[in-house]
Amino acid sequence: MDQTRLEKFIAYLQKSDWSIFGPVFTTAKIEELSPFLAAHQPSPIKKTGQILIKKISKAIELNLDGQLPFYSFKRFFIPEQETLFEYQKNKVIAKKQASKIALIGLNILDLRAVNLYDQVFEKDAYYQTRRRNMLLVGYSLTPETASNIFEHQYEEDILEHLPFDIFLACYNAPRKGAWPPRGFTPSPRSLRGSPPKAELSSGLNLRGGLGELKVFSGSIKGQRILEHFGYQTKLGSSRAERGYKDYTHIQFSGPVKEGQLDERMARLRDRLKNHPNPKIWEELGKICIECGKCTLVCPTCFCFRIDDLPALAESSGARQRCWDSCYYQEFSEVSGSEKPGLGKPKFLSTTAERLHFWYYHKFARIPDEFNFMGCVGCGRCAKVCPVGIDIGEVLKKIENS
Amino acid sequence: MFNPYEHHQAKIIFISRQTDNIKLFRFEFTRPIPGWKFSYKPGQFVELSLPNFGESPFAPCGDARKNYLELCVRKTGKLTAQLHQMRIGDKVGLRGAYGNGVWPLAKYDFKTQKNLLIVAGGLGFVPLRSLILDKNNWLGQETKVQIFYGARQPNEMLFRHEYEQWKKQNIQVELTVDRECSGWKGNVGLVPTLFDKHEVWQNSIAFICGPPVMYRPILDKLKKLGFVDEDIYLSLERRMHCGFGVCQHCAVGSYYTCKDGPIFSWAQLKDIPGAI
Ligand SMILES: Cc1cc2nc3c(=O)[nH]c(=O)nc-3n(C[C@H](O)[C@H](O)[C@H](O)COP(=O)(O)OP(=O)(O)OC[C@H]3O[C@@H](n4cnc5c(N)ncnc54)[C@H](O)[C@@H]3O)c2cc1C
Ligand code: FES
Numbered sequence: 111m112d113q114t115r116l117e118k119f120i121a122y123l124q125k126s127d128w129s130i131f132g133p134v135f136t137t138a139k140i141e142e143l144s145p146f147l148a149a150h151q152p153s154p155i156k157k158t159g160q161i162l163i164k165k166i167s168k169a170i171e172l173n174l175d176g177q178l179p180f181y182s183f184k185r186f187f188i189p190e191q192e193t194l195f196e197y198q199k200n201k202v203i204a205k206k207q208a209s210k211i212a213l214i215g216l217n218i219l220d221l222r223a224v225n226l227y228d229q230v231f232e233k234d235a236y237y238q239t240r241r242r243n244m245l246l247v248g249y250s251l252t253p254e255t256a257s258n259i260f261e262h263q264y265e266e267d268i269l270e271h272l273p274f275d276i277f278l279a280c281y282n283a284p285r286k287g288a289w290p291p292r293g294f295t296p297s298p299r300s301l302r303g304s305p306p307k308a309e310l311s312s313g314l315n316l317r318g319g320l321g322e323l324k325v326f327s328g329s330i331k332g333q334r335i336l337e338h339f340g341y342q343t344k345l346g347s348s349r350a351e352r353g354y355k356d357y358t359h360i361q362f363s364g365p366v367k368e369g370q371l372d373e374r375m376a377r378l379r380d381r382l383k384n385h386p387n388p389k390i391w392e393e394l395g396k397i398c399i400e401c402g403k404c405t406l407v408c409p410t411c412f413c414f415r416i417d418d419l420p421a422l423a424e425s426s427g428a429r430q431r432c433w434d435s436c437y438y439q440e441f442s443e444v445s446g447s448e449k450p451g452l453g454k455p456k457f458l459s460t461t462a463e464r465l466h467f468w469y470y471h472k473f474a475r476i477p478d479e480f481n482f483m484g485c486v487g488c489g490r491c492a493k494v495c496p497v498g499i500d501i502g503e504v505l506k507k508i509e510n511s
Numbered sequence: 512m513f514n515p516y517e518h519h520q521a522k523i524i525f526i527s528r529q530t531d532n533i534k535l536f537r538f539e540f541t542r543p544i545p546g547w548k549f550s551y552k553p554g555q556f557v558e559l560s561l562p563n564f565g566e567s568p569f570a571p572c573g574d575a576r577k578n579y580l581e582l583c584v585r586k587t588g589k590l591t592a593q594l595h596q597m598r599i600g601d602k603v604g605l606r607g608a609y610g611n612g613v614w615p616l617a618k619y620d621f622k623t624q625k626n627l628l629i630v631a632g633g634l635g636f637v638p639l640r641s642l643i644l645d646k647n648n649w650l651g652q653e654t655k656v657q658i659f660y661g662a663r664q665p666n667e668m669l670f671r672h673e674y675e676q677w678k679k680q681n682i683q684v685e686l687t688v689d690r691e692c693s694g695w696k697g698n699v700g701l702v703p704t705l706f707d708k709h710e711v712w713q714n715s716i717a718f719i720c721g722p723p724v725m726y727r728p729i730l731d732k733l734k735k736l737g738f739v740d741e742d743i744y745l746s747l748e749r750r751m752h753c754g755f756g757v758c759q760h761c762a763v764g765s766y767y768t769c770k771d772g773p774i775f776s777w778a779q780l781k782d783i784p785g786a787i
Contacts (some may be wrong), residue, residue, distance in 0.1 A: 195516070195517070198562075200562060202518075233515065386784060388784075413759040413760070416516075416565065427562065444748065444749070458785075
């Protein structure tokens with residue numbers, strides 16, 4: 111697939127009623143994305159702009175240069191706030207169906223997080239409805255190691271362990287000024303040292319056919335859409351050629367490579383479970399201010415709470431599920447008489463305990479449950495931490511403890 | 512697809528006051544759902560829902576074989592205060608049952624001599640009453656059952672009108688209150704003091720349920736008596752939201768209190784900091 115085809119493909123998706131979202135370089139405010147996020151994460155906005163995931167109308171708006179979007183794709187899978195149902199007295203009123211959403215340009219780190227959502231919300235009717243109405247289009251460029259702490263690399267053989275419908279792999283060494291145009295900048299590795307700005311400005315002209323994106327399908331939905339796209343846009347000259355054929359199917363074979371132990375995961379889990387080192391958490395507990403920003407930007411933080419939102423009419427309202435953070439004191443609080451200075455009784459009573467809970471979940475509990483790490487290594491948490499806690503450093507401490 | 516967050520409507524058919532701030536409610540499902548039958552094992556819990564007050568977990572305390580559900584609820588916060596104001600005929604939502612309940616009992620062969628020691632404090636007695644009422648289902652004919660139960664004062668003892676009947680079924684009931692009270696002739700002192708007064712049957716397994724502060728001293732007593740960690744079970748309390756192992760609120764180490772518990776063996780918990 112080349113640039114022109116991608117343009118056509120996106121136009122085709124729009125015609126087929128998909129709302130299309132992808133990474134965009136923008137100076138947009140968080141408020142535009144979500145009032146919930148804005149309330150929890152005031153002004154992380156950079157004057158120079160940043161990569162946010164926004165609704166797009168043309169391929170050219172996409173920024174697929176391997177930079178991580180500031181927020182992950184999490185909120186499309188697990189909305190920051192969703193109504194489970196509405197009620198009037200004891201009558202429950204079911205919620206409307208999900209709309210069709212296509213996510214373009216999920217990098218392999220963010221796709222790994224989708225593996226986790228798929229497992230955790232396997233039996234969740236709301237998630238499953240949403241997921242059925244989603245199209246995931248992955249993209250091969252990975253962020254540089256600074257924000258890729260496990261140094262995940264794109265290789266064709268990882269594709270069978272990633273949950274996508276369509277995957278676009280950027281293969282050919284891209285030529286300047288042509289393919290990839292704006293946004294489709296070359297691999298981050300060849301970019302090192304040169305400011306990405308120059309790349310961006312050089313690529314406004316759309317000339318297709320110079321570089322190729324290799325196309326994979328990862329689901330029947332992906333195959334159907336590609337084939338149908340071919341018919342609709344009359345790509346081939348004869349009828350027989352019309353369907354889009356230029357793709358390879360990859361059968362998803364689960365999130366974990368069979369018979370291959372992730373040694374880093376095994377080591378971290380062993381340290382946390384069998385050799386706990388409270389010092390690490392006590393030290394971090396002294397600096398962490400429990401703002402919960404890391405949990406907002408983390409693609410794998412999915413804790414939630416359930417609350418009722420009363421409406422005006424008597425005994426009516428909505429039961430809502432919204433993101434929670436294990437850094438908040440209320441997270442483990444239970445009913446009971448308050449203790450002076452300590453508030454209500456709670457089970458995670460110190461910052462150190464709450465920090466430990468967060469790390470334990472990602473590096474021990476999720477591995478125990480699903481046999482993969484609950485961290486994709488994107489480093490978003492380190493970027494937003496106001497006191498400079500760097501997950502990469504903490505992991506080294508755990509391993510060396 | 513089955514929606515685990517949807518609750519089933521039930522109505523209150525009976526209320527009895529147990530103590531100043533504890534009431535027993537009996538519920539009946541209003542609209543039977545074809546193909547669905549509510550059932551639970553002693554020790555499991557349900558989520559009770561009241562519009563605008565959210566949901567809270569409660570452990571059924573009645574006889575699991577009956578076609579109604581009994582909950583014994585202490586008034587302590589928003590939802591429970593609202594429930595305490597409700598009357599017969601009022602409706603609630605219920606979902607569940609969740610958790611493992613007393614299934615660990617299933618692994619024991621009570622025919623070949625295992626006895627049961629129940630140690631409970633305050634409201635902790637609630638789920639264990641279900642076990643007592645349904646004991647023939649879980650225990651052997653010959654199983655000796657002992658109950659060590661403590662409350663702050665005599666009039667806070669739950670189900671106190673039923674003890675005589677239980678004694679007739681060969682259940683040994685030993686009671687204690689925290690402080691001297693006029694008219695109380697029984698033991699005075701916290702629950703662990705009952706261990707100094709009464710002998711525990713050889714070859715017993717123990718179930719403990721009560722306020723977390725009593726767990727350590729009771730564990731000490733049980734260990735001194737030679738109980739192995741695998742034969743000691745305790746019920747954990749945690750804040751809960753989903754009830755089935757997703758929201759993370761109730762996680763303890765690699766376990767979820769809602770899904771893998773609320774009843775755990777001490778062998779499972781002893782190496783987890785902060786578990787009790
Ligand atoms: C497995 C289990 C079984 C229980 N069984 C009983 C029982 O049989 N009888 C009884 O009286 N109580 C029982 N509890 C405790 C009961 O759930 C709480 O007292 C109740 O949730 C308090 O709700 P509230 O709205 O009145 O209190 P608030 O203080 O107003 O509660 C506010 C919020 O905290 C949550 N919450 C508060 N305390 C607890 C808690 N202890 N556990 C879980 N969530 C909590 C509530 O769900 C609610 O979302 C049980 C708890 C658990 C975990
Ligand atoms: S209550 Fe949600 S995980 Fe246990």
